[in-house]
Amino acid sequence: MLQNSMKQRLTWDDFHGPNLGYVQELYDQYVNDPESLDSEFREMFDELGRPPSQIKKAEGSLAEGIQTLQNVQKIASVVKLAEDIRTYGHLNASVNPLRKTQEKKVLFPLRDYGLTEEDVKAVPASVICKDAPPTVKDGLDAILHLKETYKKTISFEFDHVHSFEERNWLTKLVESGELFSEHSKDKLVGVLNRLAEVEGFEQYLHRTFVGQKRFSIEGLDCLVPILDEIVAKTVSAGTESINIGMAHRGRLNVLAHVLGKPYDIIFSEFQHAPNKDIVPSEGSIGINYGWSGDVKYHLGANKNIQEKDAKPVKITLANNPSHLEFIDPIVEGSTRASQETRSKAGYPEQEIRKSLAILIHGDAAFPGEGIVSETLNLSQLSGYQVGGTIHIIANNMIGFTTESNESRSTKYASDLAKGFEIPIVHVNADDPEACLAAVQLAVEYREKFKKDFLIDLIGYRRFGHNEMDEPATTQPMLYDAVRKHPTVKQIFAEKLLAKGIAEKEEIEKSFDMITKRFEAAYRNVPKNKEDTIADIELPAPVSNGFPAIDTSIKFDVLRKLNSELVTYPEGFNVFGKLQRILEKRAKAFEDDRKVEWSLAESLAFASILKDGIPVRLTGQDSERGTFAQRNLVLHDSKTGDEFVPLHHLSSADASFAVYNSPLSEGSVLGFEYGYNVASPETLVIWEAQYGDFANAAQVYFDQFISAGRAKWGQTSGMVILLPHGYEGQGPEHSSGRTERFLQLAAENNWTVANVTSAAQYFHILRRQAKMLLREEIRPLVIMTPKSLLRNPNTISEVQELTESTFKPVLEQNSKAQVEEKVTRLVLSSGKVAIDLGDFYNQIKEDKEWVHLARVEELYPFPAKEIKKVLSKLTNLEEIVWVQEEPQNMGGWNYIDPYLRELAPKGVSVRYIGRRRRSSPAEGDPTVHKKEQVRIMTESLLRKH
Helix, strand or coil, X not given: CHHHHHHCCXXXXXXXXXXXXXXXXXXXXXXXXXXHCXXXXXXXXXXXXXXXXXXXXXXXXXXXXXXXXXXXXXXXXXXXXXXXXXXXXXXXXXXXXXXXXXXXXXXXXXXHHCCCHHHHHHCCHHHHCCCCCCCCCCHHHHHHHHHHHCCCCEEEECCCCXXXXXXXXXXXXXXXXXXXXXXXXXXXXXXXXXXXXXXXXXXXXXXXXXXXXXXCCCCCCCHHHHHHHHHHHHHHCCCCXXXXXXXXXXXXXXXXXXXXXXXXXXXXXXXXXXXXXXXXXXXXXXXXXXXXXXXXXXXXXXXXXXXXXXXXXXXXXXXXXXXXXXXXXXXXXHHHHHHEECCCCCCCEXXXXXXXXXXXXXXXXXXXXXXXXXXXXXXXXXXCCCCCEEEEEEECCEXXXXXXXXXXXXXXXXXHHHHHCCCEEEEECCCHHHHHHHHHHHHHHHHHHCXXXXXXXXXXXXXCCCCCCCHHHCCHHHHHHHHHCCCHHHHHHHHHHHCCCCCHXXXXXXXXXXXXXXXXXXXXXXXXXXXXXXXXXXXHHHHHCCCCCCCCCCHHHHXXXXXXXXCCCCCCCEXXXXXXXXXXXXXXXXXXXXXXXXXXXHHHXXXXXXXXXXXXXXXXXXXXXXXXCCCCCEEECCCCCEECHHHCCCCCCCCEEEEECCCCHHHHHHHHHHHHHHCCXXXXXXXCCCHHHHHHXXXXXXXXXXXXXXXXXXXXXXXXXXXXCCCCCCHXXXXXXXXXXXXXXXXXXXXXXXXXXXXXXXXHHHHHHHCCXXXXXXXXXXXXXXXXXXXXXXXXXXXXXXXXCCCCEEEECCCCCCHHHCCEEEEECCHHHHHHHHHHHHCCCCCCCEEXXXXXXXXXXXXXXXXXXXXXXXXXXXXXXXXXXXXCCCCHHXXXXXXXXXXXXXXXXXXXXXXXXXXXXXXXXXHHHHHHHHXXXXXXXXXX
């Protein structure tokens, strides 16, 4: 009965006895919620159509009912078999180049499913594989087709993709055979020649520069044809820029063949010969060099390509130090910036097609580096998504000397991507045609669904980690197999010869021409090595620092901006407490003419937008502000609708973007840095929830933001806001770690400030914005306040915003102070300076002997301004630096030598603050208060 009922078209008459009720229940589910059923059952009911109008419980014999139930169970078993092949078929795939005869672990025997070949034959092929090619005639053909499809040199993991539409689309492309189309002779020969270039380049370096590091691509040669194919397909679809991030492995080859970095320049870097005077013979290639430089396998480049009558396309390989995956969010940020237009008020307009991100990961780094997971988490967030990134794992199945089973707890290096529902393709690096198929799937998926896709390119590493070590020391058996294994160029050449696609003479001639190109390029390399080491000289704009910048603004202009900032649509319900704050701000230019910190910030943003400069602000809770101070996005208390006043300024022709970021300091800071590098005209601001949390992004400060210009000539004007100040809240909510930024401060690489008034904050933001497109620009690190946000001593007069400018040093004088009486100069910065001012004002006894000055800009050190203060204090006996932080933290170790150099003869320099400690602050608020009182007393009261 099974065969009779299943070989022909199913009808409702095929279901009898007690099973009819079960099928009816399934049909009801099909009608009400079809997506809750497996696709095979949906196909079955599509074929059955509507049931008879009067369906009654059949009155068949019990035996007949049991037989019918068994039929349905058989169908279910066949469907389960097909789904298991789709889900686990990758375990049988031939994706490891070194294990072609690997034992098949999952054979899917029919007996395990209670089936025979006749049972499977009886099921229509369309129920098992609706997208099967016409050659598939019955159920058994369909099962064999699936087994063959999922055991090739390319395998697939889609089961973790929750979207039915996406999974069905992916499955159709794979199972229909569309993915495995034939390529033209020219295409295949072109790939072979590319592989010859890739291999020849590595072998030439190996012979010519013996023992030098190059992190060879060999074993993963197909990475270059893969990138070629991605570039070709996306550019033809309208992409205008492509941003690539990768670590060391294969980087020189990618620079040479994808970016077009001339061979002679690369050879000169090996030769330690001058390379900056070598002019590329053709094409447009940009290579960034800072004054201190970097090793050749860290450097990036960019190339402009242009087809006839088409827009130019820019391909960029990002500079990347030896911190592997930390380049990932930087590339994402650069891509987002390239996709956006920022010339209109409101949020920037994003066009995904304009730019593509490609991230090339190491197989040990992808599951091992947490920044990868943080970056993947950005992929679907509104402020950070780039419409899909193509990820490639350059998988040589080994770290330095660490094998896969020692470096990860998952079967595949790619398994992390499953948690983010990213489709995964594993592909054998020895099969170029399979690699091209992987690219087709990746590009088409990204184009259709605007989501990430991952290609796990599985190969091997022909030499040691950096060509200077002997890998057989730790992996003798593996490297015995590697030595015996032919290269992909050899394998593919033999395949094309066997198929008659290429002639041996043509191949040999082509290979010979490639070798001659290397030799000709090497002859162009200067032979005179640089034996003398020249002093590193900074470019003049960098060494000179910021010029004087006028950041004042007319009163009427600022008043109008303020009026627009506190205006919202009629009928918009602002939360009661916030409404009172807005009403107070509205009167700032009419009544007391006082501007508090958050209003000064909003006015700075508004005035910057008025100047046509876009602003992007992100961080955890940045829309409202961690301390409920900012409120740039208003929420209707009844409907939840949002309104952003900065989007509705009458005179702004630039975008303003503010986003609450995910709980990830590293990936978000990296993203914003990449955004800023690609969009230097934008004031990009990243804010830490508390300054201490910037610890989690330290690599970006150390390797990119502080040193990127010196190493690579990579300019950034981004702003980092780090809430700082000792409030008795414990070690992790006190210090923005000012000392770390000062320790990295050199060569005018950035500005580090700890300002104490709303006006100072207003002007330093405006100064940064006005400098963005000038050579002098540099990042700005500000230790922003917490309790000071609402402290009346930080409030500024409106006049200070409209008529003044930023001052690196501020003095606090009593009205009757006589400078000749001053014997102690107390210098401080940030919140402790406000505390000192409060304490000073409360002193009833003689205080003319002490003079207070606030160092608002710590780096570059304001020597000129402090010297001017010192020149007035003719009877000075000591200079005291006061800080809240322990003596081994904060500004003391940085500022001490500067003060000793400036101190007049006979004037001592000393420190007042907390003793040296391992922890930034006390955990007990009572102890904290006691310490603060001690610091104030010791600083401002005479000892009796």
